[in-house]
Amino acid sequence: MKKLAVLDVGGSAIKYCTMCGTDIEGKGEVPTPDGESHDPEAFLETIEGILERMGDVEGLALSMPGEIDARQKYIRTGGALLYNYGVDVTEWERRFGVSIEVENDARCSAIAELSRGNLQGVDCGVVLAFGTGIGGGVIAGGKVLRGAHLFAGEASKVLTSWPENPRNPITSDQLWSSACSTKSLCERVARAKGIDGCDGRQLFGWLEDGDEVVAGVFRRVCDEIALQIHNIQCWLDPERICLGGGISQNPLFVEGVRDAHRRFNASFDNAFPEADIVACRFFNDANLIGAYEHFLAMEQSR
Template sequence: MKNKILVFDIGGSFIKFSLFSQNGFFKKGKVVTPMDSLDDLIVTLEQIHSQFVDEIEGVAISLPGIVNSTSGHMVHGGSLKYINDLNMVEVLEKRFRLPVTIENDGKCAALGEAWRGALQGVNDGVVLVVGTGMGGGIISQGKLLKGHHLSAGEFSFIRTNNEDADNLDYFLGFQGSSLTLTKNVAKNKNLPVGSVTGEKVFEFIEKDDPVVQSVFRGYCRNIAIQIINLQSVLDPEKFVIGGGISENPLLVSTIRQELEKLYSESTFNFIYAQIEQSKLGNEANLLGAIYNYKQLHNIAL
């Protein structure tokens, strides 16, 4: 019976997928994201689609880039360099012969948290997704904030150094990247680059390694500073921290500690930012893509 939605979360490393019905997600899986060409990406999606073709009524997609979810047009695909000035919905609907919806991955994370996560009932909230960059989404007055150019929430492009403003090392997408954290730990521990994972960082911290604890605190302080800036600009009720390494509660608790230090060191009367760990984890983008699909097709949530 064709009463399920096939949902994809296309990232720079993996494509996560699942079927969704009224009872939730099932038949989850993931494959490596093709980075060579759009044709390779479509073939990969079609191979997954073919497994469920007799069960699904439509396809919902979360992916990087600047996305017009209403028209299906993409300005670019972010880390998917082969997507440029393309109506992705038209391309995929021709191949799948089913309704397809798309939305930016950070915005999907915000929609997911607002629908079934830590932003339920929150009119003004921000989701920060800590990954290979710093993505996210903004809920303003109960609705997803897209912005005039559809790029609201592209936190990776925030510049953090006035004296060297065009240096990518000082973009928040680099400073807040989990890859930057693991590389800095490897460098300070004299370990081979690529040998340290997020899990390994937390193992070092839990063993009271002073070198790694110092690197980690500096990393969290950089994020905390930008949260204060975003609080001043957007004035949300709450920030939700998501992404792979946020699954360890040490990330959010340490960012919170660094926020407290920054507030206590300041002579200004700031509004204190409230932060919380994502309740949805890796399902945030998938749920947000489903929410977007249901909204665009006027299906009851």
Template sequence: MENDAKCAALAELWLGSIKDKKDAIVLILGSAIGGGIIIDGKLHRGANLSAGEVSYINHRFNPETKEVGYFGLDCSAVEMVKKISKLKNLKDETDGEAVFEYINSGDEQAMEVFDTYCNLIAIQILNLHYVIDPELIAIGGGISAQPILIERINQAIDEIKKVNDFHVATPHIVACHFLNDANLYGALYHFEQSRKEE
């Protein structure tokens, strides 16, 4: 058994964007954020199988109530699409293609929400980069088919680095080769590997 994000990482390691990379990170942007970490050419699961579960990263903290904001919930691609859908009064609030028509056309309201989203992703990419120092970070999920996503995340990283002098990381970010189907290819790869081990 393997979860969808780990399967996506396996697919990209097998035949995709991180093939032949020793150290890499795969982030799957969807209803939450799935992750897979590759160390020394292998999927790293951790002592309790929680390595790469980036949705649980805390990126907001209230010192009075001790409540946190979770990266996966605050940076849900689905929720970002819903926000823009509501602003533009779309009938189907999950219509990502319609939302990206607004984003790609430079609509001011859509871009404000999208840029905030990309900034939050960029901050955590920098954090992850300092922990793992990967050769490559691959972004998957349905929205990874939109070239503007990687473009805006890279732009956000550059802007953050300009304002914060301590940042020295320069993450290399690409879209997953298998895009939204990576988990399916990874499940096949995991199944084949499991059969070899029997």
């Protein structure tokens, strides 16, 4: 079994480890270089520094945001990381001196849950990963669905409204990820409480203490998530939906979404099916595990 360097590149941090089979070792994280820069050098130097700490590895498995053609090893768009637009990953292979396989982060999460987690044996399922934004992964026919244009499950692009003037470009506040991500939830709570900011731990602490202001914002966000789950059901009719990201480790979040889903379905005159909504098994490790499994599958297929 090969020992691989595995990296999960996020908007604010790069998580890393080495993996060999089911063993995860040397876990750590470093800040992600400024995503608004178009110069990739700081990002590439950061990866080089991580690889130097790991010693001898036989490959590099990458989970990254953006529109990624895994077969062609090409990153079309890099999400919020502007320096990762139009990247030929084979150039990174030459620079780092190792074989590289790269896949979209939400698809990595879906791969992890399908191969080892809570989507095992599921023919049709969905992963929704909540963090800085919202990532989506779709399982159809027991396989990860990428779509004709690599856009299947692109939850970050789901709209919640249409511009009043159709000639105006779509803005970030019209995106679901700008309303219901973990980052957005915390921002909405902070605004409602009239404070500068908060984090997930504070948010759930207030919920547990019965803070009515926080409970109202939380319920509204769960309702908005339930609305999009309804839309997902209308298109895919998934057997199970796995909620991921660090926030999904708190049972209050998963139960809040379940409750909103039940209330939403109860508003229909005729019975509407309830999807099985559960937390992802691997939480923050899902992208790492999925990237590793993706590397092995791609290496075998090539």
